[in-house]
Amino acid sequence: MKTLVIYDSWYDNTAEIARAIGRGLAGRVDVVKVRAATNLDIRGYDLMIVGSPTHGGLPTPLIQEFLDSLVAPDALSHTRVAAFDTRVAMRWVKLFGFAANRIAEQLEAKGGEPTVAPEGFYARGKAGPLRAGEVERAAHWAQTVAQTINRLEKV
Ligand SMILES: Cc1cc2nc3c(=O)[nH]c(=O)nc-3n(C[C@H](O)[C@H](O)[C@H](O)COP(=O)(O)O)c2cc1C
DSSP: OEEEEEEOOSSSHHHHHHHHHHHHOOSEEEEEEGGGGTTOOOTTOSEEEEEEEOBTTBOOHHHHHHHHHSOTTTTTTTOEEEEEEEEEOOGGGGGGOOHHHHHHHHHHHTTOEEOSOOEEEEESSTTOOBOTTHHHHHHHHHHHHHHHHHHHHHO
């Protein structure tokens, strides 16, 4: 399996989660920061995982630009997709929703085949650090994505 993990990160917490997700997956995995993805050929990946810090309930502008650059409705046909974000655990932020849900909706609208539900990983504050255990949880989440794909391929 060939996987692209594409992410944005202002304070490096999402980058740390993206790297942990990369480590959790077997096969070839490219973990790429969105700024470096302008000339990236997204064809040829079996799985694309997109992650962003949550900013006002949304992905960052660079992740949004990347999502916009994927041509609907079939840019991601034959590509499995999954989405994650980082977020803080304050009660008020729930009002805005979270980036991963918005990313997942858009990946599916571009023809991506969903795998697992969007997932959020928690930072202790705006600049982090990540809460204890989140890096391990991210690697485990990646394994769940891979297992889900294996199961889908058997049916
Ligand atoms: C401009 C801005 C807006 C934010 N808005 C939210 C929000 O709506 N909900 C939330 O849970 N966290 C919010 N946060 C906190 C981010 O989730 C946190 O900075 C991020 O997870 C850290 O990831 P990074 O180190 O990869 O940038 C916001 C942070 C910034 C800088």
